[in-house]
Amino acid sequence: MDLRQLEYFVAVAEEQNFTRAAGRLHISQSGVSAQIRQLERELGAELFDRSARTVTLTTAGKAALEHARAALAAAGAVGQAVGEVTGLIRGRLTVGMVIGCTLTPLFDALAAFHRAHPGVEISLLEDSSDRLVEGVRTGAVDLALIGAAATTPEGLDALTIISERLVVAVPTGHPLAKRQRVTLRDLVAHPIVCMPPGTGLRTVFEHACAVQNLRPTIALQASAADAIADLAARGLGVAILSDSMAARYHDRLTARTIADVDTPALLALVWKGTSSPGMRELLVHSRQAFTKPAPAASS
Numbered sequence: 001m002d003l004r005q006l007e008y009f010v011a012v013a014e015e016q017n018f019t020r021a022a023g024r025l026h027i028s029q030s031g032v033s034a035q036i037r038q039l040e041r042e043l044g045a046e047l048f049d050r051s052a053r054t055v056t057l058t059t060a061g062k063a064a065l066e067h068a069r070a071a072l073a074a075a076g077a078v079g080q081a082v083g084e085v086t087g088l089i090r091g092r093l094t095v096g097m098v099i100g101c102t103l104t105p106l107f108d109a110l111a112a113f114h115r116a117h118p119g120v121e122i123s124l125l126e127d128s129s130d131r132l133v134e135g136v137r138t139g140a141v142d143l144a145l146i147g148a149a150a151t152t153p154e155g156l157d158a159l160t161i162i163s164e165r166l167v168v169a170v171p172t173g174h175p176l177a178k179r180q181r182v183t184l185r186d187l188v189a190h191p192i193v194c195m196p197p198g199t200g201l202r203t204v205f206e207h208a209c210a211v212q213n214l215r216p217t218i219a220l221q222a223s224a225a226d227a228i229a230d231l232a233a234r235g236l237g238v239a240i241l242s243d244s245m246a247a248r249y250h251d252r253l254t255a256r257t258i259a260d261v262d263t264p265a266l267l268a269l270v271w272k273g274t275s276s277p278g279m280r281e282l283l284v285h286s287r288q289a290f291t292k293p294a295p296a297a298s299s
Contacts, residue, residue, distance in 0.1 A: 001039060001042050001043070003071070003072065003075050004035065005035050005036070005038065005039040006039075006068040006071055006072055007025070007072060008021065008025065008032050008035045008036055008039075009036060009039055009047060009061075009064070009065075009068050010065065010068050010069055010072065011024055011025055011032070011140075012032065012036060012048065012055060013048075013057055013061065013065050014135075014138055014140045015140075016054050016055050016056065017054065017055055018032055018033055018036075018055060023125075024094075024123070024125060024140075026123070036048070043060070043064070045058070045060035046058050046060065046061075047060055047061035047064060048061055069139070076091055076276075091119075091120055091121070091276065091278050092120065092121040092122075092123065093120055093121070093122050093123070093142045093143070093276075093278050093279065093282060094122075094123045094124075094125065094135075094140065094141050094142050095110065095122060095123065095124050095125075095141070095142065095143050095144070095145075095282075096124075096125055096126075096127060096132040096135060096136070096141040096143070096144035096145065096146070097124060097125070097126050097132075097144070097145045098126070098127070098128070098129050098132065098144075098145060098146050098147050098199060098200075098267075099126045099127060099128060099196070099199070099223040101126075101145060101267075103145065103161070103267070105161075105286075105289040105290050106145055106286070106289070108289045109282070109285040109286040109288070109289035109290070110122060110124070110282075110285075112285045112288070112289070113281060113282050113285040116281065116285070117278065117281060120278045125141075128196070128197070128198030128199065129146040129147045129148065129198050129199055129200060129203075130198045131198070132144040132145075132146050132270075133146055133153045133156070133270065136153075136156055136270055136271060136272050137155070137156070137272065139272070142271060142276075142279055142282075143269060143270070143271045143279070143282060143283070143286070144269070144270050144271070145161075145267065145268070145269055146200070146267075146268060146269075146270055147195075147199045147200025147201060147203075147265060147266065147267055148200045148203070148265075148266040148267075148268060149200055149203040149204040149207060149263055149264075149265060149266070150204070150263045150264060150266070151266070152266065152268045152270060153270060155272075156270045156271065156272050157270065157271050157272065157273070157274075158268045158269065158270045158271075159268060159269040159270075159286070159287065159290070160266055160267075160268045161266075161267045161268055161269065161290055162242070162244065162265075162266065162267040163264045163265075163266050164242040164243045164244060164264055164265055165242070165243060165257055165258070165261065165262070165264055165265075166201065166204055166205060166208075166240060166241070166242065166257075166258050166261050166265060167240075167241055167242065167243050167246045167255045167256060167257050167258060168182055168187045168238050168239065168240060168255070168256055168258055169229065169232055169238070169239040169240075169241050169246045169249060169253040169254065169255045169256075170232060170238050170239070170253060170254055170256075171232070171233055171235060171252070171253060171254070172253075172254055174235075174238070174254070176190070176238060176254075176256060177254040177256075179256065180256075181256075181259050182256040182257075182258060182259060183258070183259050183260050184208055184209065184212055184214060184258055184260050184261055185212065185214060187216075187238055187240075187258065188209065188214045188215070188216040188217075190217075190237065190238045191217050191218075191219035191220075191236070191237035191238070192216045192217060192218050192219060192237055192238060192240060193219060193220045193221070193222070193228050193231045193232050193236060193237035193238065193239045193240070194218060194221055194228065194239070194240040195221065195222070195223065195228070195240070196221045196222075196223055199223075200265040200266055200267065201240060201241070201242060201265045202221075202240075203265075204261065204263050204264070204265045205240050205261075207263065208258075208260075208261040208263065212260075219236060219237040220236055220237055225241060225245045225248070228240075228241060229241070229246075229248075229249040229252065229253060232253060233249070233252045233253060239253065241255070242265050243255070243257065269286060269290075271283070
C-alpha cells in the first residue's frame with residue numbers, strides 16, 4: 001500500500017466515477033483501475049461496488065475512506081512543515097472554474113502564484129458551480145470560481161467578484177428591443193437561450209420563473225456567453241445574460257434589464273479554510289488580481 005493508491009482511492013470515492021477520477025488525477029482510467037485493484041488485493045476486500053453506473057463505496061470502502069484522507073493529509077503536513085522551516089512552499093492545489101468562464105484575473109493569479117511558488121503543482125478543472133461547491137466542501141477542490149444566486153454558499157469563505165442583475169438580449173429588430181421595460185412574463189413568451197443548469201445565471205432565472213409560476217421554453221443552452229450571444233443574434237431565441245456580459249455584444253444585441261427579477265447573479269471565489277501555506281499565498285495573489293477591473297464572464 002502506498003500514498004498514490006490512497007490518493008486514487010479517495011479520488012474515485014469523491015467523484016463516484018473512474019473516468020472523472022482519472023481526469024482529476026491526469027492519468028489514464030486503466031491506471032486508476034489497476035491501482036485500485038492492487039489496493040483491494042492488498043487489503044483483502046473490495047472497496048467499490050461497480051455494479052451500477054455510479055461507483056459507490058462498499059462497507060469496507062466506507063471504513064477506509066476517512067483513514068485514507070487522514071493519511072494523505074498527514075503526508076501533506078510533513079511536506080508543509082519542512083517547507084515552512086526552509087522557506088519553500090510545496091504541494092498541490094486544485095482550482096475549480098465554472099464551465100465556460102473566461103475571467104482572465106483568475107489566470108493572472110495562477111500565473112503569478114506559479115512564478116512565486118514553482119514547487120506547488122496546480123490542477124485546474126471545469127465543472128458546474130454545484131459540483132465545484134461540493135468539491136470545496138469535501139476538500140477535493142481548494143479554491144473555486146463559481147456562479148451563485150443572491151448569496152455565496154453557506155459555510156464557505158467567499159470573495160464576491162461580480163454581482164449583477166439579469167438582462168434579456170435580443171437582435172435590434174426583435175419586439176422586446178422596442179420595449180423600454182421588459183418583465184419576466186414578457187420574455188418567457190419567446191424561446192430562451194441561456195446557461196446550463198448549475199450556473200448562477202440559470203439558477204436566478206429558474207427561481208424567478210418558479211416564483212411567478214412561469215414555465216419558460218429553453219430552446220438552446222450553452223456554457224459560453226459568446227455562444228449564447230451568437231445564437232440570439234441569429235434569431236434562435238432571446239438570450240439571458242448578466243448586464244456586463246450583454247454589454248460586450250452591444251453591436252449585435254439590444255439588452256434590457258428584466259424589471260421584475262431583482263435577485264443578482266454572483267460570480268465568486270469560494271474556499272474552506274486556509275490551513276496550508278500554499279492556499280494562503282494563492283489567496284493573496286487572487287485578491288491582488290481581482291482588485292483590477294475584470295471583463296465579464298459566465299456564471
